[in-house]
Amino acid sequence: MYERTIRKLNDWEHAKIAEMLRAPKPERLSLWQRLSRYISGETAFRKKLEKKFEIAYQTMTPKCREVLDDGQVVVHHVRSDAMAVLRAWEDEDDLCFFDIGDGQLFCMLAGNGLWPSTEEEWGNTDFKFAHTLKHSLGHWIYCYGDELVPIPSREIRSKEFIVVPHDLRPAFVFDGTIDTFADDFKRYVQAISSAATGGVAN
Numbered sequence: 240m241y242e243r244t245i246r247k248l249n250d251w252e253h254a255k256i257a258e259m260l261r262a263p264k265p266e267r268l269s270l271w272q273r274l275s276r277y278i279s280g281e282t283a284f285r286k287k288l289e290k291k292f293e294i295a296y297q298t299m300t301p302k303c304r305e306v307l308d309d310g311q312v313v314v315h316h317v318r319s320d321a322m323a324v325l326r327a328w329e330d331e332d333d334l335c336f337f338d339i340g341d342g343q344l345f346c347m348l349a350g351n352g353l354w355p356s357t358e359e360e361w362g363n364t365d366f367k368f369a370h371t372l373k374h375s376l377g378h379w380i381y382c383y384g385d386e387l388v389p390i391p392s393r394e395i396r397s398k399e400f401i402v403v404p405h406d407l408r409p410a411f412v413f414d415g416t417i418d419t420f421a422d423d424f425k426r427y428v429q430a431i432s433s434a435a436t437g438g439v440a441n
Contacts, residue, residue: 240316240317240339240340241315241345241412242315242316243314243316244314244316245311245313246311247310247311248307248310248311249312252369252379253307255354256303256307256371256377257303259299259303260307302373302374303376305373306373309372311371311373312369312370312371312372313369313372314367314369315347315367315368315369316366316367317337317339317345317365317368318339319338319339319345319387320387321338321393321417322335322336322337322362322387322388322389323336323337323389323417323420323421324389324395325395325397325421326394326396327396327397332348332349333348333349334346334347334348334349334403336415336417336424338417339412342414343413343415344414344415344420344423344424345411345412346410346411346413346424347410348378348403348408348410354378361380361382362386362387363384363387364385364386365382365383365384365385366381366382366383366384367380368380368410370409370410375408375409378409393418395421402428402432404431407431413427415427
């Protein structure tokens with residue numbers, strides 16, 4: 240089962256976005272700074288990396304303000320008894336797939352930005368995945384069912400770099416089955432990317 244709705248930010252979500260807005264610059268840039276320390280001798284590349292994170296920091300503040308002003312959240316309600324995971328290629332986010340019936344799968348990015356808001360284990364047979372309508376910030380999980388884990392054959396590591404189009408992030412529904420999720424996902428993303436480039440596949 241899958242249902243998509245839009246509601247207002249609740250108090251907990253509002254506080255999380257407000258924390259992002261108030262976070263000091265060093266904390267926001269900590270990941271970039273840690274990465275740059277491992278790049279010895281590549282001064283130009285390190286400076287480029289730090290500049291990229293500086294820009295990310297500068298753009299996050301107005302995004303947070305716009306999110307708080309808008310105050311709307313997209314909620315994806317999913318009930319499923321079958322889960323699959325496509326493990327990330329290098330530093331990309333893992334992808335979780337859930338069978339929602341009628342030959343369709345719900346796919347969501349499940350990286351370090353996923354914020355469980357309850358103590359239940361992830362994945363789950365009945366959950367809501369929420370993110371802000373503007374800029375898709377947040378990525379909050381609300382669990383109501385039982386723990387759900389993929390069987391070994393449904394937890395695989397991607398052998399190639401597959402870019403999820405920005406318009407699909409952080410969650411989307413597509414046609415496929417849980418047993419062929421990886422091939423179905425790749426085919427769907429390729430079709431979307433081809434359509435976006437006027438029929439020329441990347």
